[in-house]
Amino acid sequence: MAKSKVLRIYLDEISRQRAKAGEFNIINRIQAVFERHGFRVDYCRDSEEERGKSADRRGYSLFMMHDPFHPRALSMRKAYYYPFWRVERTHMRWKFEIAQSEFRPENTDLVEATRFCNIWRRKLFANAEPGAAGDGSVYIPLQGHLLERRSIQSASPLNMIEAVLSHDPGRPVTLALHPTQTYLPEETDALKALIDRHPRLRLSGEPAETLLARCDYVVTQNSSVAFSGMFLHKPAALFARIDFHHICANAHDLGIEQAISTASVLAPDFDRYIYWFLKGTALNGGSPDVDRQIEQMFRKRGWDL
Numbered sequence: 001m002a003k004s005k006v007l008r009i010y011l012d013e014i015s016r017q018r019a020k021a022g023e024f025n026i027i028n029r030i031q032a033v034f035e036r037h038g039f040r041v042d043y044c045r046d047s048e049e050e051r052g053k054s055a056d057r058r059g060y061s062l063f064m065m066h067d068p069f070h071p072r073a074l075s076m077r078k079a080y081y082y083p084f085w086r087v088e089r090t091h092m093r094w095k096f097e098i099a100q101s102e103f104r105p106e107n108t109d110l111v112e113a114t115r116f117c118n119i120w121r122r123k124l125f126a127n128a129e130p131g132a133a134g135d136g137s138v139y140i141p142l143q144g145h146l147l148e149r150r151s152i153q154s155a156s157p158l159n160m161i162e163a164v165l166s167h168d169p170g171r172p173v174t175l176a177l178h179p180t181q182t183y184l185p186e187e188t189d190a191l192k193a194l195i196d197r198h199p200r201l202r203l204s205g206e207p208a209e210t211l212l213a214r215c216d217y218v219v220t221q222n223s224s225v226a227f228s229g230m231f232l233h234k235p236a237a238l239f240a241r242i243d244f245h246h247i248c249a250n251a252h253d254l255g256i257e258q259a260i261s262t263a264s265v266l267a268p269d270f271d272r273y274i275y276w277f278l279k280g281t282a283l284n285g286g287s288p289d290v291d292r293q294i295e296q297m298f299r300k301r302g303w304d305l
Contacts, residue, residue: 005039006059007031010046015064019043026085026285030062033294037305060303067091074301080224080244081120083285084278087297094152094222094241098281103246105269105276113275120274121231128213130233130270137172138164139215139234141208141225144178146187152241153221154251154259158190160239164219165198167260174211175203178223217263230274235266247273 009027011019018024019031020043031041039059044050046064054061055070068075068089075091078084088096121130142157149156155163164173175191177183195201204211208225212218217235218226222242229236230247237249237259247268251259278284283293299305 004058005037006042006057007034007039007062008042008044008054008057008059009062010044010051010054010066011064012046016043016045026083026283026290029285029290030294033291033298034305039305062087063091065091074298074303079278079282080227081278084282085285086282087301089301093243094245096243098277099241099243099245101281103273103276105272108269108272108276108280110269110272113269113271116275116279117231117271124228124231125209125213128209128232130231134216134234135172135214137174137215138168138217138219139211139225139229140164140173140175140219141211141223142175142177142181143221143223144181144183146183147190150240154239154256157221157239158194160219160221161194161201163256164260165200167257168264171216172200172202173198174215175201176205176208176211177203217266219260219263227277230270233267233270235263235268237263244277246277 009019009030011027015024015027019027022028034041051063051066054073059072061068061073063073063075065077066075068091074087074089076085076087077091077093079086086096086098090096093099121128140161146157149159161173161175191203195203208228212225212229212232212234215234217237218229219237219239220226221240222238226236226238226248227244235249237251238245239251241252247266247270249259249262249266254262283297284290287293295305
């Protein structure tokens with residue numbers, strides 16, 4: 001199909017109206033960059049039907065978190081915190097470019113990284129200090145499908161909890177359900193039965209920020225809470241693939257027992273890692289040179305501007 005200088009960005013209705021009003025910063029900056037290169041930019045409705053039609057349309061397609069299923073499509077996703085974004089050839093975070101990259105802490109200036117992280121710590125955690133002693137607990141932020149082991153997971157969430165109880169026999173364990181997840185009765189029943197059998201287990205409805213500040217370390221499948229905990233220098237064990245795995249204890253790589261025993265003693269360069277992961281490798285929508293970053297990123301992904 002011949003090249004056509006059209007970019008279609010597929011957005012949900014609220015985001016589409018924001019973009020049209022000039023109130024969706026990163027999308028509006030992308031529009032400005034492409035228009036400077038002679039493109040027409042259309043904001044399209046984000047539906048399975050509309051995305052499906054994109055393969056037969058001339059020009060490029062940009063999806064939000066959906067599978068970029070044809071050669072002229074890319075997927076865009078927030079890098080956990082605004083104003084940081086990633087544009088990728090896949091919608092699966094564990095296959096993002098950053099997930100395949102090597103973290104080399106010596107390449108990141110510690111002073112600049114600490115300054116950056118201190119700003120974010122004040123935003124996210126108020127008075128909490130990085131590395132402050134916790135209450136000796138393990139914090140397990142749960143996600144969905146508690147009884148199911150998916151292909152990218154080392155164990156089901158319920159079996160992950162049991163593994164923590166088995167391989168860290170001393171610490172109390174605090175569980176938290178995902179606030180937007182709907183759980184089936186059989187899931188909640190199984191979780192309640194497990195809590196009833198183990199006095200060290202408790203289910204908490206406290207904010208994630210409070211539980212992170214209090215714990216010794218985090219165990220999760222791939223919850224973004226583990227990434228947030230890095231701002232407080234809380235180590236993590238991961239039971240599923242994800243893009244921020246580099247400084248965590250990975251059950252896939254180490255095995256379940258070693259991942260749990262290793263997590264509590266990890267002491268990586270947290271601030272350098274956060275700086276590299278966000279400011280060093282993601283699109284920064286708040287940067288004065290965001291237009292240059294956008295142009296470089298889309299060209300890196302193979303689009304001809």
